[in-house]
Amino acid sequence: MEFTSRQLRAFLLVAEHRSFSRAAESMLVTPSGLSILIRELENHLGFRLFDRTTRLVAPTKYGFELLTAAQQCLADWDAATSRIGRTAVQANQSLSLGAPPLISANVITPAIKEFRGHHPNLRIQLFDGSQAEILQRIGAGKLDMGLGVFAPTPGIRRTPFFRFSLMVIRPEKDPSFRPSSTTWSALKGETLVSLQPASTIQRVVDKQLKKIGVAFRRGGVAHLLDTQIAMVEADEGIAIIPSYGLAACRNRRVTMIPLINPVVSLEFHQISNRGKKLPPGAFEFTAFLKSYIARWAGRAGVM
Secondary structure (H helix, E strand, C coil): CCCCHHHHHHHHHHHHHCCHHHHHHHHCCCHHHHHHHHHHHHHHHCCCCEEECCCCEEECHHHHHHHHHHHHHHHHHHHHHHHHHHHHHHHCCEEEEEECHHHHHHHHHHHHHHHHHHCCCCEEEEEECCHHHHHHHHHCCCCCEEEECCCCCCCEEEEEEEEEEEEEEEECCCCCCCCCCEECHHHCCCEEEEECCCCHHHHHHHHHHHHHCCCCEEEEEECCHHHHHHHHHCCCCEEEEEHHHHHHHCCCCEEEEEEECCCCEEEEEEEEECCCCCCCCHHHHHHHHHHHHHHHHHHHCCC
8 A cells, every 4th residue: 555654744734733724834735735645645545534524624433543553653754764864964974174294193193093982973084284284275165174273364263272382392312301391591592493484383482582582593494393303303403392292202312391481382273164064073073182182281291
């Protein structure tokens, strides 16, 4: 026997409202369209479902008998489609995220692994690129969100994500020499390995050195933070880097020392396209990542 869920829904609405016009309004169809649905259902069943007068519409004896079965059938159908729909949405959830190579490899990748253990349905695509590349992809709508140190940019939503302090790294010539801190003024006369002048991180460092009035020798210039750390290991000079660089420093023969007087923090941002809505799961992953970084930074002592 062939009938549709639409026909059953029309039958239940007429039985509920005892009116074709009010039932048609609930289904967003015309009364004539609703009458066609009921007539088609009656033809399939072989009996009348309603007694109709000018003042009253009421289910027939057979209509009453069918009512409970129709209600259960549609309830099961609605529950199944809702459950399957939620599963399908969760299975297709994805989030594209951009971050600098060093933090992508040493912080975000292990965070994704831990997150996946609790939320296996969210597929996270990680793009490890420069700040400029991440910003360009966010603007073009090719990435859902990015993490890093970004200046304000038109069309880009920028929100604070985490604060990292600036620290100095030196070649590890004497493993027993690990001072608990050093001051900015103590860097006078040092050779400084830096990032590109256009780098947001380097601009913060240069601004602070100028403010303190520290005279230093300009050493090599690196494009990537990982390269800057390697140059320090090669005894090309010292460098001032964000504390999240500790993850990479552990793989190098360098010593990382907190900078004080003053302690200078670097704001790590989350960015996204103002014209693009973040996908489902983005807020949950962001909250988890903040918690993960706080745990990681706390254990490492670099908050």
